[in-house]
Amino acid sequence: MKFLLIEDNRELAHAIASRMRIDGHVIEHAENLEDATAFVETGEYDLILLDIMLPDGDGRVFLKKHRAGNLDTPVIILTARSQVSDRIGSLDLGADDYVTKPFDHAELEARCRAVLRRKAGKSQTIFETGGIVFDPVAGVLSVRGENVNLRNRELRLFEVLINAPRQVFSKQKLADRLFSYDEDASENAIEVYIGRLRKHLIPSDLKITTLRGMGYRLDYEG
Amino acid sequence: MKFLLIEDNRELAHAIASRMRIDGHVIEHAENLEDATAFVETGEYDLILLDIMLPDGDGRVFLKKHRAGNLDTPVIILTARSQVSDRIGSLDLGADDYVTKPFDHAELEARCRAVLRRKAGKSQTIFETGGIVFDPVAGVLSVRGENVNLRNRELRLFEVLINAPRQVFSKQKLADRLFSYDEDASENAIEVYIGRLRKHLIPSDLKITTLRGMGYRLDYEG
DNA sequence: GCCAACCTGACATGTACCTGACATGTACCT
DNA sequence: AGGTACATGTCAGGTACATGTCAGGTTGGC
Structure with missing residues (x-):
C-alpha cells in the first residue's frame, strides 16, 4: 500500500x-x-x-x-x-x-x-481461534465463551500479537508499538503486561512463549 | 447498504x-x-x-x-x-x-x-430484553413495566448503545453520534448522560460498564 | 554456581471517571 | 410577552482504577 x-x-x-x-x-x-x-x-x-x-x-x-x-x-x-x-x-x-x-x-x-x-468492501475484523473470540475494533475479547475485560494496554498488546502469531517480537519492538512517541517506559513494563495477558489466556489454547534474550511469541495449543 | x-x-x-x-x-x-x-x-x-x-x-x-x-x-x-x-x-x-x-x-x-x-418486513423496532421495553422511534422506555421518561439526549444515547450491545464506544465516538456537526460539548457531558441513563436502568438487568480509557459498553445481566 | 533475563505480588501515582449542584437556554403555557 | 418548568451542559470535589515501578523470587544458560 x-x-x-x-x-x-x-x-x-x-x-x-x-x-x-x-x-x-x-x-x-x-x-x-x-x-x-x-x-x-x-x-x-x-x-x-x-x-x-x-x-x-x-x-x-x-x-x-x-x-x-x-x-x-x-x-x-x-x-x-x-x-x-x-x-x-x-x-x-x-x-x-x-x-x-x-x-x-x-x-x-x-x-x-x-x-x-x-x-x-470487507467488514469482518474478528479473530476466532483456540477458544477465543476477539474483535479489536469493538474491543471485545471472550475466552471459552466468557467475556474478559482487557485493559487498554493489554488489548493493544494482544492485538499486536494476534495479528502476527508465531512471530517473535522483542520487548523493544513491543514497547515501540504500545507507547506513543513521547511516552517512555521501562522494559519491565512489557514483562508485566505479558504476565497479565497470560493470565487472561490461561483457559484458552493460546499461549505466549518467552524466548530468552529475543522476545515473545504467540503460539496455539497449550 | x-x-x-x-x-x-x-x-x-x-x-x-x-x-x-x-x-x-x-x-x-x-x-x-x-x-x-x-x-x-x-x-x-x-x-x-x-x-x-x-x-x-x-x-x-x-x-x-x-x-x-x-x-x-x-x-x-x-x-x-x-x-x-x-x-x-x-x-x-x-x-x-x-x-x-x-x-x-x-x-x-x-x-x-x-x-x-x-x-x-421486520416491523419490529422494539427492543425487549432484560426487563426493559424500548421503542426508539416513539421514544418510549419502560423498565419492569414502569414507564420511564427519557430525555432527548438520554434516549439517543441509549439507542446507540442498545443497537450494538457488548460493543465498546469511546466517549469521542458517542459525542460524535449525539451531537450534530455544529454543536460542541465536553466529554464530561457524556459522563453525565451515562450517569443519568444508569439511574434509569437500575431496576433492569441492563448495565452500562465503564472501561477505563476505552469507553462504555452495554451489558446484559446485572 | 553464578549471572542475566525474566516473573510476579504489592504499591504509589496520576488520571479517568463519577456525581450533586448550578447556570443557561429553550419550550410551552397563558 | 412574560413566566414557569424542564432539559441540558458545566463545574468542582471526591473516588476508584489502570498503570508503571520496584523488590525479591525464579528460571535458564554457561
Whole structure:
C-alpha cells in the first residue's frame, strides 16, 4: 500500500513513517500543503494521513479541496486532543476517521486497517481461534465463551500479537508499538503486561512463549 | 447498504455522507433533481434521503414521480424546521419519514434504521430484553413495566448503545453520534448522560460498564 | 554456581471517571 | 410577552482504577 503522510513535525513524521514501512507500506512525506498538493496531483495513494495544523494553512482546507475534486482516497485526520471541535468539523468535511495525538502506533495502524478494509468492501475484523473470540475494533475479547475485560494496554498488546502469531517480537519492538512517541517506559513494563495477558489466556489454547534474550511469541495449543 | 443522498448544500451533504460511510454504507450524492433522476434510473438503492428545496425544483415532485413509477425504495425527507406544512404534504406523497434540519446525526441514523427495518418486513423496532421495553422511534422506555421518561439526549444515547450491545464506544465516538456537526460539548457531558441513563436502568438487568480509557459498553445481566 | 533475563505480588501515582449542584437556554403555557 | 418548568451542559470535589515501578523470587544458560 502507498500512503501519503502530511505532517510538519519531523520527529513524529519519521516515527509514523518508519512504523508503516515495517508493515511493508510505502510512505511519502509532505511537510506542508503546497508539497502535499503536488504529491496528490502526480501520484496515486491508497490512504492519506493528514495533520490539521500545518505551516502554510489548515489541513481541512486541503481536505475540502481534495473531496471537491471528486477524489475518494481515504483520509485519516491527525489532530491534537485540544482541538476537539476540529474533529467534528473534519468528519463533516469527508474524513474517514481521525486519531488524536498523542496516539499509540497500534491504534493508528488499527484505524488504517479498518478504513482500508471498509473501502475494500470487507467488514469482518474478528479473530476466532483456540477458544477465543476477539474483535479489536469493538474491543471485545471472550475466552471459552466468557467475556474478559482487557485493559487498554493489554488489548493493544494482544492485538499486536494476534495479528502476527508465531512471530517473535522483542520487548523493544513491543514497547515501540504500545507507547506513543513521547511516552517512555521501562522494559519491565512489557514483562508485566505479558504476565497479565497470560493470565487472561490461561483457559484458552493460546499461549505466549518467552524466548530468552529475543522476545515473545504467540503460539496455539497449550 | 447503498443510499442516495439528494441535497444541494455541499457541506451538509458531506457531513451526512461521511457519517453514513463510517457506519459502512455506500453513499452516492446528487445535488439536483436532474442528477438524482439519472442516479435512480441507473442504480439500485436501499434508501433515498431527499431534500425538499433544490436548485432545479421541489423534491416533492421527484418523490411523486418516483412513487408513480411503482418504485418502493424508502424515502426520508430532509426539511427545514420552518417548512412545517411541507412535512405533512410529504408524508401524503409517500415519504416514509422526515427529519427536520438541523438534526442530530444520531437521529437521522435512527430513522434510517427504523425505515429500513420496516421495509425489510421486520416491523419490529422494539427492543425487549432484560426487563426493559424500548421503542426508539416513539421514544418510549419502560423498565419492569414502569414507564420511564427519557430525555432527548438520554434516549439517543441509549439507542446507540442498545443497537450494538457488548460493543465498546469511546466517549469521542458517542459525542460524535449525539451531537450534530455544529454543536460542541465536553466529554464530561457524556459522563453525565451515562450517569443519568444508569439511574434509569437500575431496576433492569441492563448495565452500562465503564472501561477505563476505552469507553462504555452495554451489558446484559446485572 | 553464578549471572542475566525474566516473573510476579504489592504499591504509589496520576488520571479517568463519577456525581450533586448550578447556570443557561429553550419550550410551552397563558 | 412574560413566566414557569424542564432539559441540558458545566463545574468542582471526591473516588476508584489502570498503570508503571520496584523488590525479591525464579528460571535458564554457561
